[in-house]
Amino acid sequence: MVLVARNLSKHYTMGASVVRALDDVSLTVAEGEFVGLLGTSGSGKSTLLNLIAGLDQATAGELLVFGDDLAKMSSETLSRHRQKNVGIIFQSFNLISTMTAAENVALSMMFAGVPRAERERSASDLLTAVGLGGRQTHRPKELSGGEQQRVAIARALSNTPRLLLADEPTGNLDSRTSKEIMALLKDLNERDGKTVIMVTHDADLAKRYAHRIITMLDGKVLSEVTA
Numbered sequence: 001m002v003l004v005a006r007n008l009s010k011h012y013t014m015g016a017s018v019v020r021a022l023d024d025v026s027l028t029v030a031e032g033e034f035v036g037l038l039g040t041s042g043s044g045k046s047t048l049l050n051l052i053a054g055l056d057q058a059t060a061g062e063l064l065v066f067g068d069d070l071a072k073m074s075s076e077t078l079s080r081h082r083q084k085n086v087g088i089i090f091q092s093f094n095l096i097s098t099m100t101a102a103e104n105v106a107l108s109m110m111f112a113g114v115p116r117a118e119r120e121r122s123a124s125d126l127l128t129a130v131g132l133g134g135r136q137t138h139r140p141k142e143l144s145g146g147e148q149q150r151v152a153i154a155r156a157l158s159n160t161p162r163l164l165l166a167d168e169p170t171g172n173l174d175s176r177t178s179k180e181i182m183a184l185l186k187d188l189n190e191r192d193g194k195t196v197i198m199v200t201h202d203a204d205l206a207k208r209y210a211h212r213i214i215t216m217l218d219g220k221v222l223s224e225v226t227a
């Protein structure tokens with residue numbers, strides 16, 4: 001299993017009240033699945049994704065990613081998990097504006113200790129693979145939204161993670177560009193065998209691409225439907 005969550009909770013104490021961002025969630029995701037995570041605003045989708053990514057820590061419960069319990073990891077092991085096991089794609093691309101496309105893609109390889117020549121070659125190959133071979137030295141402001149998201153996807157792939165987490169990856173894109181980005185994610189899932197967990201507000205999009213749709217409400221799993 002790529003992912004096993006057992007009674008996973010993330011609570012925030014705000015003065016006298018407790019926000020149950022994630023409340024006793026149990027679910028599993030198998031290798032090679034494409035899972036759509038649906039739910040209204042505030043239902044806990046990003047909270048769940050951030051826990052899986054190791055960007056945040058659960059309040060209670062168990063979260064195994066590739067068999068390792070994230071709650072039991074030292075901060076060092078957790079940062080290795082973030083670097084090696086998961087690729088993260090956000091709605092707002094989150095590229096570094098002063099760096100070129102190739103530099104953005106190569107950055108996390110630098111943190112992972114990959115030698116310069118190798119990271120430059122990999123970054124170039126990854127940009128070519130997402131259809132941006134001719135945009136290596138462009139900076140984010142010189143790229144369209146869809147192109148910026150492609151750079152972000154290339155960056156997410158840079159340390160060859162088996163799990164891709166995407167939080168509203170097409171939320172800022174028009175419908176045609178969204179289709180291109182979805183085709184790219186579908187390809188990464190089907191051709192390269194990447195497991196994909198994608199948050200979206202768009203039920204039609206989820207139905208079209210996901211093998212399974214998990215719908216959340218108030219921090220809980222409301223339903224799970226196999227497509």
Ligand SMILES: Nc1ncnc2c1ncn2[C@@H]1O[C@H](COP(=O)(O)OP(=O)(O)OP(=O)(O)O)[C@@H](O)[C@H]1O
Pocket residue numbers: 012014019020021022039040041042043044045046047048
């Ligand atoms: N750092 C925080 N402190 C307190 N409450 C938080 C914090 N982060 C999230 N929450 C609360 O947790 C709940 C779930 O938030 P989350 O961001 O996971 O929702 P979401 O499903 O991703 O929503 P959206 O579709 O709007 O992105 C919300 O009620 C939110 O206000």
Ligand SMILES: [Mg+2]
Pocket residue numbers: 045046047167
């Ligand atoms: Mg969110």
